[in-house]
Amino acid sequence: MAKNITTQEKDYSQWYLDIIKEAKLAQHSPVRGCMVIRPNGFALWENMRDELDRMFKETGHENAYFPLFIPKSFLSKEAQHVEGFAKECAVITHSRLINSENGVDVDPTSKLEEELIVRPTSETIIWDTYRDWIQSYRDLPILINQWANVVRWEMRTRLFLRTMEFLWQEGHTAHATQVEAEEETRKMLEVYKTFAQDFMAMPVVTGVKTASERFAGAIDTYCIEALMQDGKALQAGTSHFLGQNFAKAFNVTFQDSDGQVKYVWASSWGVSTRLIGGLIMTHSDDHGLVLPPRLAPTQVVIVPIWKNEIERTTVLSYIASIRKELTDAGVRVKLDDRDNFKPGWKFTQYEVEGVPLRIAVGPRDAQNGNIELARRDTREKSIIPNENLGTFIPNLLEEIQSTLFNAALARRERDTHAANSYEEFKQILDEKGGFVYAHWDGTEETETRIKEETKATIRCIPFENPYPGKGKCMVTGNDSDQMVLFARSY
């Protein structure tokens, strides 16, 4: 058992923080609610980013970059949007410091004519720009993504899950027709689902948000929802059909092939460093982080073992060919031949850091033509011959990838229930947690009441319902078209 990691059973929240600390993913910064993403965490983010970026480009998108600062007036142009973000905007009021007895002070003479907002999201400045880019239907669609940081002044923060500044991507697309914009919204949700499941090995439910959970300024918000090990849901990504709301607010029109001037249709979609929190809470255990091989910065770590200089030379030369074979096969391999840590220490450390496979090689293995192989996911250890590792190891990494997904899927299915009455609903939430499907009459009043009484929210109205069919609302008894997905959430 790894030292310094609180068990999940004892305190899940503390366990989560311990994992981040011990796996060196991130640390708190001197600024409240902000974090330093350490090399281990950032390498993970880079792999996620690269894969998503590839998927965005395969679906026809281009990257661009828009400013960090947004004129205050832009925020006020779309009423719903303003209302949604007004409470959490950082505002820049001055441009200069002056020396003072206290060190430095804000120079009162440097007050800005128009205050600037640090972007909480970029719809406004992007749609202000799109107005210049779009005249004709021939200018459409515009399929843009940007990788950026954004700031939302949160009351309460948690590393990765909710920080005041976070990294994300935001896609912003402009289309000639409603159908096309809606298709784009759904297409990108599918991209997120594929990424979450195939790369993060994190099963997700796709669906549409209710009005109260909808993105400010959207007509519809689609989401991927994942279920964490402690039975709480995590919104892992969102995709919004924005209708013509921003086009109207920023007067973005085009002349269509029929000669008429029309407003442009829009979508936006994003995932953030929050995904790292979801990854942690999907796979990791009391021994530390567990990373899916497809995203792990290091897929295989090789730990050599020796007693003296002769053994060291023998073992390291034996390892050299193994390392080359794996590297040639496209495996991300790290050799840790440091002499100031003992093998046992390294074993534990790489386990804590979540490296999917560990190969240990000592004099005996070099002598016998073997390697010792340890899997992080099952923690099984075996001695195998040093043969065909260039095909064996990649295959094993893929097996680990699917084992992790299957385990996460089995856990989600175990923790997914259907409630046929409000009493049963509350009982499931209190005793088991997890996803709970239940009938709801479709009104905001009922939704609010359920939230106030149980702290559970409607995560989504799922596209694929495991409990299809009409029924009666568990609270009011009114008609319900289908069960919707409830959970307590992060």
Added chain:
RNA sequence: CGGGGCGUAGCGCAGCCCGGUAGCGCAUCUGCUUUGGGAGCAGAGGGUCGCAGGUUCAAAUCCUGUCGCCCCGACCA
């Protein structure tokens, strides 16, 4: 914004009640022995005790203020 906790060596903490040479563990450096699941011994370096006032011969310790961070709840990706 409420409730709780904490600021003392790079990290984790004790010391504070009862004022009197600033300590412990880990980490770091040196040397030797070690290396198949978080090594051992010996030695060494490292501090304006969050900040500002006050009381006192004397303040990490008592008093007053102030700043910051974390955790738990009300809003949100």
